[in-house]
Amino acid sequence: xxxxxxxxxxxxxxxxxxxxxxxxxxxxxxxxxxxxxxxxxxxxxxxxxxxxxxxxxxxxxxxxxxxxxxxxxxxxxxxxxxxxxxxxxxxxxxxxxxxxxxxxxxxxxxxxxxxxxxxxxxxxxxxxxxxxxxxxxxxxxx
Amino acid sequence: xxxxxxxxxxxxxxxxxxxxxxxxxxxxxxxxxxxxxxxxxxxxxxxxxxxxxxxxxxxxxxxxxxxxxxxxxxxxxxxxxxxxxxxxxxxxxxxxxxxxxxxxxxxxxxxxxxxxxxxxxxxxxxxxxxxxxxxxxxxxxxxxxxxxxxxxxxxxxxxxxxxxxxxxxxxxxxxxxxxxxxxxxxxxxxxxxxxxxxxxxxxxxxxxxxxxxxxxxxxxxxxxxxxxxxxxxxxxxxxxxxxxxxx
Numbered sequence: 075x076x077x078x079x080x081x082x083x084x085x086x087x088x089x090x091x092x093x094x095x096x097x098x099x100x101x102x103x104x105x106x107x108x109x110x111x112x113x114x115x116x117x118x119x120x121x122x123x124x125x126x127x128x129x130x131x132x133x134x135x136x137x138x139x140x141x142x143x144x145x146x147x148x149x150x151x152x153x154x155x156x157x158x159x160x161x162x163x164x165x166x167x168x169x170x171x172x173x174x175x176x177x178x179x180x181x182x183x184x185x186x187x188x189x190x191x192x193x194x195x196x197x198x199x200x201x202x203x204x205x206x207x208x209x210x211x212x213x214x215x216x
Numbered sequence: 217x218x219x220x221x222x223x224x225x226x227x228x229x230x231x232x233x234x235x236x237x238x239x240x241x242x243x244x245x246x247x248x249x250x251x252x253x254x255x256x257x258x259x260x261x262x263x264x265x266x267x268x269x270x271x272x273x274x275x276x277x278x279x280x281x282x283x284x285x286x287x288x289x290x291x292x293x294x295x296x297x298x299x300x301x302x303x304x305x306x307x308x309x310x311x312x313x314x315x316x317x318x319x320x321x322x323x324x325x326x327x328x329x330x331x332x333x334x335x336x337x338x339x340x341x342x343x344x345x346x347x348x349x350x351x352x353x354x355x356x357x358x359x360x361x362x363x364x365x366x367x368x369x370x371x372x373x374x375x376x377x378x379x380x381x382x383x384x385x386x387x388x389x390x391x392x393x394x395x396x397x398x399x400x401x402x403x404x405x406x407x408x409x410x411x412x413x414x415x416x417x418x419x420x421x422x423x424x425x426x427x428x429x430x431x432x433x434x435x436x437x438x439x440x441x442x443x444x445x446x447x448x449x450x451x452x453x454x455x456x457x458x459x460x461x462x463x
Contacts, residue, residue, distance in 0.1 A: 136338075141431045141435060
């Protein structure tokens, strides 16, 4: 076997290890954080998409909340690292409205929970809502 | 062992058609725009993709099972959509097969519709649309039609691969990209991209219903956006924010 062929096969082996490692990591993540549905019929909530970004001065949480009544938005710090945003939808959505007849349930709220890994001041939050995109800004604690 | 990727034809495929690719990506712009186009123009399902690289999924519509990655068409248009986020390990083979198939069907051009992620999308009332093309002649055509060109930058993901494979197979390719949210479904951006497509290729599509259904689409599209996000992270889609180096 030539030097070039030997080198290529070492790279191939490394690539195989990397792929196996990635698969294992995915499996571990799946078992540690099992996926559930994005809806909850007990709480009548649909899970809203959200995003957290951290700057040097503040934490900005955005959430996609179409069809909500803006005056019903509630932002709560569940604990020092977790916030929850809830809002009531203008119109209830049922599974049947989405063409789904093999499940029963209706949803009145959009909700999301986000973990924030830096200290922030929940008391001084600023909330704005434009086009159904909610933005909550928290100043960071020093 | 090489995993097979095959496009299974259900009906005769027109020749010299314009092929549109709208796969789940930033803001789901391409998917929303292409799905709406299929509905508005009443395109028929003409083919679907069969591959072990895709998850074991069928989508039920009106009780009947459909492959998640499907192709619709009429005499002049072929539209490719996917109702699942294409897994990153499969994306090369999937897009290659789509472009190869398009070439074999002698498509006139391949048009990818999608989004350009912008940080301040919330502040933008009317998203701008930009174009990219596989050759100078097409770029000049886009310019003449009044579409701003994406002069320097990165494109990552399905549109990037479709452009790359189209160039190597000498199939004319265009990307129509609207400013959009990165990780929230953006029907407004989709409507803007579709309006430009309609204007450039003189295919009448009324986007008013798309805008009316915007909030409904955003609610329905949460799950596919969530899964698309996971794949976008894997393919390092955020590189589209990078400033390119050109010395």
